[in-house]
Amino acid sequence: MSSVTIVGAQWGDEGKGKIVDWLASRADVVVRFQGGHNAGHTLVIDGEIYKLSLLPSGVVRKKISVIGNGVVVDPQALLKEIARFKEQNIEITPQILKVAENCPLILPSHVALDQAREKARGEKKIGTTGRGIGPAYEDKVARRAIRLCDLTEPETLDWRLDELLTHHNALLASMGEKTFTKAEVVAYLADIGPKVLPFMAHVPELMAEYQAQDKFILFEGAQAIMLDVDHGTYPFVTSSNTVPSQTGVGSGTGPRAGGYILGIAKAYTTRVGEGPFPTELFDDVGKYLGEKGHEFGTITGRARRCGWFDAVLVKRAVQVGGLDGLAIMKLDVLDGLKEVKICIGYELNGQQINRFPYTLEAQKRLKPIYETMPGWDQSTYGIRDRSELPDAANKYITRIEELTGAKVSIISTSPEREDTIMSGDLLV
Numbered sequence: 001m002s003s004v005t006i007v008g009a010q011w012g013d014e015g016k017g018k019i020v021d022w023l024a025s026r027a028d029v030v031v032r033f034q035g036g037h038n039a040g041h042t043l044v045i046d047g048e049i050y051k052l053s054l055l056p057s058g059v060v061r062k063k064i065s066v067i068g069n070g071v072v073v074d075p076q077a078l079l080k081e082i083a084r085f086k087e088q089n090i091e092i093t094p095q096i097l098k099v100a101e102n103c104p105l106i107l108p109s110h111v112a113l114d115q116a117r118e119k120a121r122g123e124k125k126i127g128t129t130g131r132g133i134g135p136a137y138e139d140k141v142a143r144r145a146i147r148l149c150d151l152t153e154p155e156t157l158d159w160r161l162d163e164l165l166t167h168h169n170a171l172l173a174s175m176g177e178k179t180f181t182k183a184e185v186v187a188y189l190a191d192i193g194p195k196v197l198p199f200m201a202h203v204p205e206l207m208a209e210y211q212a213q214d215k216f217i218l219f220e221g222a223q224a225i226m227l228d229v230d231h232g233t234y235p236f237v238t239s240s241n242t243v244p245s246q247t248g249v250g251s252g253t254g255p256r257a258g259g260y261i262l263g264i265a266k267a268y269t270t271r272v273g274e275g276p277f278p279t280e281l282f283d284d285v286g287k288y289l290g291e292k293g294h295e296f297g298t299i300t301g302r303a304r305r306c307g308w309f310d311a312v313l314v315k316r317a318v319q320v321g322g323l324d325g326l327a328i329m330k331l332d333v334l335d336g337l338k339e340v341k342i343c344i345g346y347e348l349n350g351q352q353i354n355r356f357p358y359t360l361e362a363q364k365r366l367k368p369i370y371e372t373m374p375g376w377d378q379s380t381y382g383i384r385d386r387s388e389l390p391d392a393a394n395k396y397i398t399r400i401e402e403l404t405g406a407k408v409s410i411i412s413t414s415p416e417r418e419d420t421i422m423s424g425d426l427l428v
């Protein structure tokens with residue numbers, strides 16, 4: 001096997017970073033292909049914690065780490081993250097980090113627009129990370145974006161900025177917000193450009209070389225399929241395509257580069273930000289999951305909403321993502337519960353439905369239909385061999401396979417890199 005694609009199968013924060021890091025021991029190259037520094041991936045290695053936001057998780061193992069054109073890059077956030085890693089004795093050099101020339105940039109005005117829009121939405125807010133992700137993708141599609149390579153051509157940058165600022169300032173002014181002068185943006189880019197340009201690379205050519213050399217490539221998804229702009233719980237989604245089909249578009253490698261497609265799911269469900277969440281728990285079990293699972297945002301620190309595993313949604317992720325297998329994460333968080341529940345369908349207006357509806361009012365009215373299974377008392381924390389799992393935990397995993405139609409290839413039992421069970425057909 002020469003490549004594996006890792007994507008979230010729920011609403012994010014499933015533990016993608018841990019699995020990318022674990023698989024990266026065998027990989028040569030790790031590639032981000034969408035999203036930006038809205039992602040927050042936490043790795044725990046011998047007790048030391050590493051937090052990644054824009055950088056591919058491969059940097060921790062000093063693997064070649066590629067930021068593809070599908071990623072929106074905030075140059076300031078990139079430099080801050082590189083500096084943070086330096087403090088943890090990980091030097092990120094242009095030999096390791098390759099940022100595509102045609103990555104659209106996130107500028108301070110994108111951040112201002114994101115935050116102003118959220119404020120204006122009031123109760124209807126999306127709960128974005130406030131990092132300018134949505135406005136930056138809008139500008140890319142509207143053909144207004146400033147790309148990394150544009151920083152090398154002052155004459156191009158000049159008219160591109162005029163176009164961009166005319167648009168941004170009109171919007172900001174209409175919401176009563178501070179506008180940006182061209183002089184201040186030019187000064188900002190003149191300062192930051194020379195610091196980020198050494199990382200710029202012609203990514204499609206590099207990727208073709210890696211493929212020709214039969215290097216093992218890991219594609220690291222950010223966010224998750226339920227946050228995909230087409231297939232997620234629109235409009236409560238992020239602004240990129242998070243499905244595995246995006247790997248080729250977002251890195252210039254064509255449609256067949258992704259290899260084995262692994263969806264990452266928690267043994268329960270969490271969501272951060274607004275939007276529908278049929279199995280959300282507001283009781284003591286929800287609190288238990290949040291506390292035991294330390295369900296707080298990696299970067300933003302926001303509390304994550306918690307609930308039972310939703311097999312209907314994960315089955316949809318398996319379908320629209322073409323997932324070959326699942327990794328079930330944080331099984332240990334369910335230890336000690338008397339019973340565990342899996343959502344197998346919904347009740348809507350007195351009728352049972354087996355699919356998640358697209359309409360917003362219908363989504364709000366969904367009542368989950370649960371299958372209840374016995375829980376387990378024993379601790380699964382740190383187990384590395386499937387045969388050591390309690391029977392009830394094994395049955396729970398098998399039921400997830402039956403209900404979602406996907407094999408469980410990996411089970412994770414702690415935040416630590418090595419506390420991972422390989423249980424399926426991945427890497428055989």
Ligand code: GDP
Pocket residue numbers: 008012013014015016017018039040041042043044293298329330331332333412413414415416
């Ligand atoms: P990502 O965004 O998908 O990479 O996930 P995050 O890093 O945002 O959130 C996952 C959190 O769960 C992190 O704090 C991980 O250290 C932690 N984690 C990952 N796998 C496990 C596991 O199997 N058990 C426990 N208890 N924690 C885990």
Ligand code: IMO
Pocket residue numbers: 008011012013014038039040041126127128129130131132133134221222223224227236237238239272273274
């Ligand atoms: P990782 O990679 C969880 C959510 C935000 C918000 C919506 C839109 O760590 O799994 P955005 O700033 O992208 O416009 O926000 O998407 N969101 C995430 N939720 N994990 C993430 O990334 C997320 N990235 C964005 O909370 O609801």
Ligand code: MG
Pocket residue numbers: 012013014039040041042298
């Ligand atoms: Mg995260």
